Amino acid sequence: MEQNVLDIQSPISIADRQLGAAIESLLFVSGRPLERAELRKLLDVDDQRLSNALHALKQDLDSQERGIRLQTLGEKVQLVTAPQNARYVAALLGLPITAKLTPAALETLSVIAYRQPLTRSQIESIRGVNSDRALASLLQHGLVAEVGRAQTIGRPALFATTAEFLQQFGLTSLDQLPGTTLGEH
Numbered sequence: 001m002e003q004n005v006l007d008i009q010s011p012i013s014i015a016d017r018q019l020g021a022a023i024e025s026l027l028f029v030s031g032r033p034l035e036r037a038e039l040r041k042l043l044d045v046d047d048q049r050l051s052n053a054l055h056a057l058k059q060d061l062d063s064q065e066r067g068i069r070l071q072t073l074g075e076k077v078q079l080v081t082a083p084q085n086a087r088y089v090a091a092l093l094g095l096p097i098t099a100k101l102t103p104a105a106l107e108t109l110s111v112i113a114y115r116q117p118l119t120r121s122q123i124e125s126i127r128g129v130n131s132d133r134a135l136a137s138l139l140q141h142g143l144v145a146e147v148g149r150a151q152t153i154g155r156p157a158l159f160a161t162t163a164e165f166l167q168q169f170g171l172t173s174l175d176q177l178p179g180t181t182l183g184e185h
Contacts, residue, residue, distance in 0.1 A: 012056040019043065019050075020057030024079070027070075033078035033163060058172070071172045073163050080163070083170030101137065108134035109143060109165070113177055116160035117147050123159070135159065143168065 022043060027034060040050050054077065058070040071080045081089050101109070111126050112118065123131045138144040142164040149155040166172065 012052075012059060016049075016052045016056040017060065019045065019053035020060065023053055023057055023077075027077065027079045033073070033076035036075045036077060039077065069172050071163060071166055073161075073166060073173070076163070078163065080167050080172075083167070101141070102134065104129075104131070105134040105137045109138055109161070112138070112144050112159055113161050113165070113174070114179075117158035119150050119156040119158055121156065 023039060026039065026042060036047070036050060040047065043050065043053075045053070054070065054072070060066075061069055065082075067082050067085055068079045069082050071078050107127060108123060108131050111123050115122070115126070120131060120135060123135065135144070139146075142162055144159050144165065145162050146157045147160040148158045150158055161174070166174075171177065
């Protein structure tokens with residue numbers, strides 16, 4: 001994670017910006033999140049060069065206040081609409097602007113966002129109450145998803161937030177959650 005801090009402090013080269021533009025094209029055409037490994041292969045670059053180019057693209061999109069943002073979730077990278085334009089996109093697509101969540105669902109979402117991945121019993125242990133309905137609501141809204149199985153007896157499902165969660169809350173990565181620092185969640 002310290003590598004990201006160093007990347008932020010170093011100046012962005014023209015080569016990084018050009019590679020960033022190529023990444024923007026690939027993400028735009030794909031219409032889906034791309035894995036970093038897939039981008040490295042397509043662009044024939046190493047991880048450091050890819051990180052520099054992603055940083056350059058993110059900085060350019062943010063500083064120019066463009067209508068799209070670069071979003072990362074784990075090893076996946078994608079272009080998403082800027083949160084401040086959500087109402088326009090929702091109007092175009094005929095979608096409700098935001099999901100209506102109960103306080104219990106919001107509390108459950110917070111637990112998952114900060115501690116992910118975790119099982120239903122871990123969520124309930126932290127909250128101190130049954131979380132079935134809240135978790136079902138979050139799954140239905142696409143804000144959390146089952147991401148695997150715990151390596152314990154019974155192999156319970158593990159839950160984590162989704163890219164939709166990031167977009168709904170105007171985040172481009174989990175590092176932007178309030179109260180977190182790089183790699184703290």
